Amino acid sequence: MRERHAIVLGGSIGGCLAAEVLSSVFDRVTLIEKGDFDDNLNERRGVPQEKHVHLLLLRGKQVMEEIFPGLLSEMERAGAEIADQGYDVKCFHYGQWKNRFHTGVSAHYCSRSLLDNLVRRRIQANPRITVLSKTRVLGLKFHREGAPCIQGVLLDESAPVRELAADLVVDVSGRGSRTAEWLAKEGLGEVKKTLVETRLGYASRVYRRRPEFADRWKVLLVLPKPPLNRAMGVISPIEGDRWLVTTGGWFGEFPKPDPEEFVRFLGTLPVPDIQEIIRDAEPLSDVMGFGIPGSQRRHYEDVPVWPQGLVVMGDALCSMNPLYSQGMTLCALEADVLRQQLPLWKQGRIGTQTIQQLLVQVIEPAWNMAVSEDMRFPETQGRRSLGLKFNHWYGSGLCELAASHRLTLQTQVGVTNLVVPPSQLFRPKIAVRVVLNKLRPRFG
Numbered sequence: 001m002r003e004r005h006a007i008v009l010g011g012s013i014g015g016c017l018a019a020e021v022l023s024s025v026f027d028r029v030t031l032i033e034k035g036d037f038d039d040n041l042n043e044r045r046g047v048p049q050e051k052h053v054h055l056l057l058l059r060g061k062q063v064m065e066e067i068f069p070g071l072l073s074e075m076e077r078a079g080a081e082i083a084d085q086g087y088d089v090k091c092f093h094y095g096q097w098k099n100r101f102h103t104g105v106s107a108h109y110c111s112r113s114l115l116d117n118l119v120r121r122r123i124q125a126n127p128r129i130t131v132l133s134k135t136r137v138l139g140l141k142f143h144r145e146g147a148p149c150i151q152g153v154l155l156d157e158s159a160p161v162r163e164l165a166a167d168l169v170v171d172v173s174g175r176g177s178r179t180a181e182w183l184a185k186e187g188l189g190e191v192k193k194t195l196v197e198t199r200l201g202y203a204s205r206v207y208r209r210r211p212e213f214a215d216r217w218k219v220l221l222v223l224p225k226p227p228l229n230r231a232m233g234v235i236s237p238i239e240g241d242r243w244l245v246t247t248g249g250w251f252g253e254f255p256k257p258d259p260e261e262f263v264r265f266l267g268t269l270p271v272p273d274i275q276e277i278i279r280d281a282e283p284l285s286d287v288m289g290f291g292i293p294g295s296q297r298r299h300y301e302d303v304p305v306w307p308q309g310l311v312v313m314g315d316a317l318c319s320m321n322p323l324y325s326q327g328m329t330l331c332a333l334e335a336d337v338l339r340q341q342l343p344l345w346k347q348g349r350i351g352t353q354t355i356q357q358l359l360v361q362v363i364e365p366a367w368n369m370a371v372s373e374d375m376r377f378p379e380t381q382g383r384r385s386l387g388l389k390f391n392h393w394y395g396s397g398l399c400e401l402a403a404s405h406r407l408t409l410q411t412q413v414g415v416t417n418l419v420v421p422p423s424q425l426f427r428p429k430i431a432v433r434v435v436l437n438k439l440r441p442r443f444g
Helices: 013-022 058-067 071-077 112-124 179-185 259-266 273-278 327-346 352-374 386-402 406-416 422-426 428-443
Strands: 005-009 028-033 081-084 089-093 106-109 129-133 137-143 149-155 163-165 168-171 193-208 219-222 231-238 242-249 288-298 310-312
Touching: 005 013, 005 149, 013 028, 013 058, 013 112, 013 168, 013 327, 058 071, 058 106, 058 327, 071 106, 071 112, 081 231, 106 231, 112 129, 137 179, 149 168, 193 259, 193 352, 219 273, 231 273, 242 259, 242 273, 259 273, 288 352, 310 352, 327 352, 352 386, 386 406, 386 428, 406 422, 406 428, 422 428
Parallel strands: 005 028, 005 168, 028 129, 089 219, 168 310
Antiparallel strands: 081 106, 137 149, 149 163, 193 242, 193 288, 219 231, 231 242
């Protein structure tokens, strides 16, 4: 039997997850990264959000631990700090401080570069995976006869070969993916794209932790009450006894990457706590800025003829508002779909179009949630149905109730971390309180 070979485009966390999953089914996997895959010190241009606060949701942690056993222990040994998402997070939201209840849902807080490096070391240690670093893909290699089929990729001059054959190509190359362009050029149809424009931006800076706050909280989070407020801020613990401070928001409400502007902007948040703490903290880095137009989705599910041997996932498929902290977790969930479906594909029982449709089902709820939240701002373009208006009304009531009601906070945190079904937010013990709290001001 001939050797089976798979190619992964992109060496981000999503690409590494895909490569690891593929290595359990294929004899060889080649991961192609246009940047320097081996550089674990300098800023990676392919990961523009690397210098900002990241949050891996609980469901994402669970899946990543299954794909890379022992990863969470490695993170802890490297300095990641575990924080309960209710008790250890001091949070101001919807105009009030939340009571801090234990939720049983925890997060591992560390820098994005620490997590990236741990995952990349796993890939480098896998004998079935070959990494082509600093290599660009110029296009897909199509089978020219019969039904459309991908046979590999075309590489630039820096690669050992100009053409690399494969049974499966998985594109995880991010928002800058060119797969839609290549499919259109081949005559397979235009890939429609949806952009929910919100002009997002934020800035971050690393500080030395102030020890006097060690027993008060692990994370300090200030969130807006949309549409009245448009900015957020967070102090997040990272390895090396440091804080990573990020602030920014919607529709231009974010600071320039300037130290004085950074501190000044923190004073515009709904409460001044982060500014007051950071003003006397020792900075350990420059201020790093980042901005994107908004959430973006490519509708590969609508391509009339899908070529066999191709899968698109990660930000190349759908890139959500990063302020909702869903990106890495969605990559993990998509990798889990790949892991479950690859044996069926190998047996010839399903095609890659089926896998692609299942990936769309994974991102759909998260996309709808992100768009729904962004629609709270009047500048966001789109139709506001009665259902959406009800969700906004009920959602604001949930956030207000969660500040003082233990069950609501625990359920909300569980839903946000994708380990509790959203229907639990409408159980009678919560729904009745939400409605009564909403009606109380009207009826005195």
